[in-house]
Amino acid sequence: MPNSLKVIFAGTPDFATGSLAAVLKSHHQVVAVYTQPDRKAGRGKKISMSPVKELALEHDIPVEQPINFKSEESLAQLASYEADVMVVVAYGLLLPQSVLDTPRLGCINVHGSLLPRWRGAAPIQRSIQAGDTETGVTIMQMEAGLDTGPMLLTASLPITEQDTGSSLHDKLAEQGAQLLVEALDKLSNNQLSPTPQDDSLATYAHKLSKAEAQLDWQLSAQELERTIRAFNSWPVAYSLIDEATVRIWQANVCQSQTKSEPGVILQADSNGILVACGQDGLLLTELQLPGSRAMSAKDLLNAPKNQQLFALGRQFASL
Template sequence: MPKSLKVIFAGTPDFAASSLAAVLNSHHQVVAVYTQPDRKSGRGKKVTMSPVKELALQHHIPVEQPLNFKSEESLSQLASYQADIMVVVAYGLLLPQKVLDIPKLGCINVHGSLLPRWRGAAPIQRAIQAGDKETGITIMQMEAGLDTGPMLITASTPISDRDTGATLHDRLADMGAQLLVQALDEIADNKLQATPQDDQLATYAHKLSKEEAQINWQLSAEELERTIRAFNSWPVAYSQLENKTVRLWQAYIVHKKVDAAPGTILQADADGILISCGEDCLLLTELQLPGSRAMSAKDLLNAPKNQQLFAPDNQFVSL
């Protein structure tokens, strides 16, 4: 069995919690957890802990939540844990070189793409949106640049034409957790060699925003279908119809040429709501109206008022 490493874990959301759980179930020792400060969230603006913090507290592990690492006190606290290695997974802070130099074996990162493709904040969603056929996990040795460090180990997975941001997130979270433990084992036995990234092949995965989730019906049905899948389950694609914000959860491409302006409702029945696009058409099969839950087009159209809202020739706002 590989020797046990003393690990500092830094992460915040569910994606990171999967990796923390895997390390906790391994023979490696988590000596401290770093995560983002508690923040207000939800309609009630209740202060909530991150999933990583919740898991750490369940296992009685010390939790640190610095705003940054600019103070000598924060650096001294980090050094006091005398860790062999620091694991960083969707932490939310760009670590300065002073932090990277503290652990004996440096810092490694679990990233949700096959680097150097999709460096940055939203690699999972951007891969779907771009129509990539595969993605994966990269464990890399961290350096001061954003996701620029040399790669230690990778694993790939195909992206199906029905994968959403949610399904791919969950699959990669599991893959990343398993690959992380493997990487720690091999690092402990000095079996991993780092491979530099080719910067010329790098692409950047910009952070998601609610604003960009608004559908532009001038685009092709293929582009829009990928965007709807990528933004499921956040920020969720949406469009305006008679001053109502309609959230779009699922859609299918219909290869059909029509003369109607982009955004025009062509048909609405139990199969879905057919919309003209800049090229081909989109069949909306799962939607959400304000104040309601997401539901199938069939269930939505059971209400007479919704039949009127989605009547043929009505138009979604087209940017």
Template sequence: MSASLKVIFAGTPDFAASSLQGLINSQHEVVAVYTQPDRQSGRGKKIHMSPVKELALEHGIPVEQPLNFKSETDRKLLASFNADVMVVAAYGLLLPQSVLDTPRLGCINVHGSLLPRWRGAAPIQRAIQAGDTETGITIMQMEAGLDTGPMLSKATTPISADDTGATLHDKLAVKGADLLIETMDALAEDNLKAIPQDDTLATYAHKLTKQEAFIDWSMDATSIELTIRAFNSWPVAQTLIDGKVIRVWQGSVLAEDTNKAPGTIVKADKNGIQVSCGHHQLLLSELQLPGSRKMSVRDLLNAPKNQALLAVGAKFSDPQA
């Protein structure tokens, strides 16, 4: 068994919780957890803890939630844990150099891409949206630049034709936790070689926004299908018809062209809703109407009012068009 390290963990969502669980199950000691402040969410605006905080409290690990590290008090508290290393995974807070330098071995990051490709906030979704055939996890030594630090380890995962943002997230969360423990064990034995990133190969994974979720039907069907998969389960691809916002959860490309304007419903039956695009067509198979749950088109078209809404000749649109 390798030596044990004293670890501060910093992370917030489910992706990070998987890595925290891996550390808890390992021989390494998690002496403190840092996570984003509790937030209001849902219709009732109830205060919710992050998945990382919930897990830490379950295991009796001290939890800290500073807004930032500008306060000398917060920086002194961090130093007081006397950690060997700080592990960061989807924390959601940029760390100043003073924090990066605090642990004896610095800070390492669990990132959901094969760096230097897809630095930034949404690497999992942007990889799908770009049509990448593989992605993975990179664990890097953190520095002041955004995801620019030297790489300590990598693990590759194929992106399948039916992967969504949600399914790929879950695969990478598990792989990230496994790779983290391997890396931590090697770090404890001083058996790691940091490899600098090639900045000329870098791409940037911009944060997802609700505004970009609306489908531009003038795009080719393949690009739209990739975006639908990437944005499942957030922010979910959307389109307008008759003033109603329809959320699009699943679709497939039909390599057929039509003379209909982009966004026009060409066919609607139990097999799906066939829509004209800038190039080729898209067959929509799972939709969500306002105030309803997501449903297969087969079930959706059982209701006469939905048949009328989604009739042949009706046209989907982008509110920004």
């Protein structure tokens, strides 16, 4: 039977809530939760709590929300919980060495990739965008570098041709929660053997931005299709036509020998809107116009004004 550990949990978004819930269901004790400060969100810009904070309050767990750990007061508060280990899952703050050294067994991180591939902020989306066929979860002993610490446990997961950033996020969140509890059990009995990362194999997953979601039709249809899946459901790939922003949620690659200017519409019917790319064509099957919901190309083209917008020979704007 594993020993019970006193755990401080640090996390912020939905990805972290599954891990927190799994620890709460285990025999380990969550003594405090650290999360990002409440921020304004949504159209009304109302103050919003993080998903992790909401879950912590439901279980009457103390919640701490420091802006950083630069003050002696914040470090003293952390130490006062006398935790055995700090679990970090998408917390959103780089932890200084003083924090990493505070818990008796240090800090461990649940990371959504097979390290050292895709260190950084957006490993899930970058793995799809790059065309990886496999990803997974790494439980890592944290050190001062960004996702550079030794690996404690890993679990792999195939990336299917249907996976989106959203679907893969959910799969890895579930896998990470299960692996975390296993790691805590083994850590409590000194059954983990750290494995150093091979820095020569490291790649970096840069943070996502809305600006990079605009499609470059000079790229191949394969690259664009992966980008569309990777950016579903945020920031959502888009292109411009007649100054209208068209968000693109789903698309399929169509091999084509047609030599047309990238961005030109080659077909617009119930099957989708076929657009010429730098190589092959991309069939857009689910789109969203400004002020409207996402819908199939078939439903979109039912409106005469949309038929004119996506008429044959029309061209999406190039970068």
